[in-house]
Amino acid sequence: MWRRVRLEAVIDHPPERVFPYLADPARWHEFAPAVAERIAIGDRTPTVGSRWAAVDRIGPFRIRFVDELAVLEIDERVVWHSSSPWNSRVEYRCLPEPRGTRILASYEGDVAGWLRLVALLPTIVLARILMRDFHGLRRRMAADQPADEPFGVRTSG
Numbered sequence: 001m002w003r004r005v006r007l008e009a010v011i012d013h014p015p016e017r018v019f020p021y022l023a024d025p026a027r028w029h030e031f032a033p034a035v036a037e038r039i040a041i042g043d044r045t046p047t048v049g050s051r052w053a054a055v056d057r058i059g060p061f062r063i064r065f066v067d068e069l070a071v072l073e074i075d076e077r078v079v080w081h082s083s084s085p086w087n088s089r090v091e092y093r094c095l096p097e098p099r100g101t102r103i104l105a106s107y108e109g110d111v112a113g114w115l116r117l118v119a120l121l122p123t124i125v126l127a128r129i130l131m132r133d134f135h136g137l138r139r140r141m142a143a144d145q146p147a148d149e150p151f152g153v154r155t156s157g
Contacts (some may be wrong), residue, residue: 001084001119004108005126009134011101013141015075015094018101021137022092023078025052031136035064048072054082058118085112103134 011018012127019025022045034148037055063124065086071079079091088109107130111119118126 001116002110003123003126004106005130006029006107007103007104007105007127007130007134009105009131009137010099011103011134011138011141013100013145015101016047017141018103018137019075019078019094021140022094022103023069023072024062025054025073031140032133033130033136035056038067041066041087046072057135058115063115065154085115087112103132105130 021031025046026040026101028035028038034056035054036057039053041053043050043081044078046069048069048071050069054065054067056063056065063085066083068081068083069078070089071077071091075094077091077093078147079089082088086109088107088111091104091114092107095104121129
């Protein structure tokens, strides 16, 4: 069952701080509630063609698949392909703006097996579920931001 969901989120940090979270599967568990595990297959460095053994949690179930990095444009765009049962393509575009980074996210795929039940959810419900990743990313980045340093300003010393 093929589905597409598009989301938009604003994170109050510049693209050079936001993008590394979206481009590195080893960091996804820090902000994405469904991510149980990502283990590099081969070199851990995210480069086009790199692959990651993946496990997501959907309720009490653990879904195993492989993520592959398809496009990497540093601080601008990253595209991931996931194998069955997700059979999906996920794209994140990071656009700089005065408040920080606008992320345009596109999730599309042909979900297989019993996960087709997830694909039957109304788009608004799927969007709310997927938006939890961006809420988590905001929290994670806020925790990384020292209280005495305003957005976009780094002091040395």
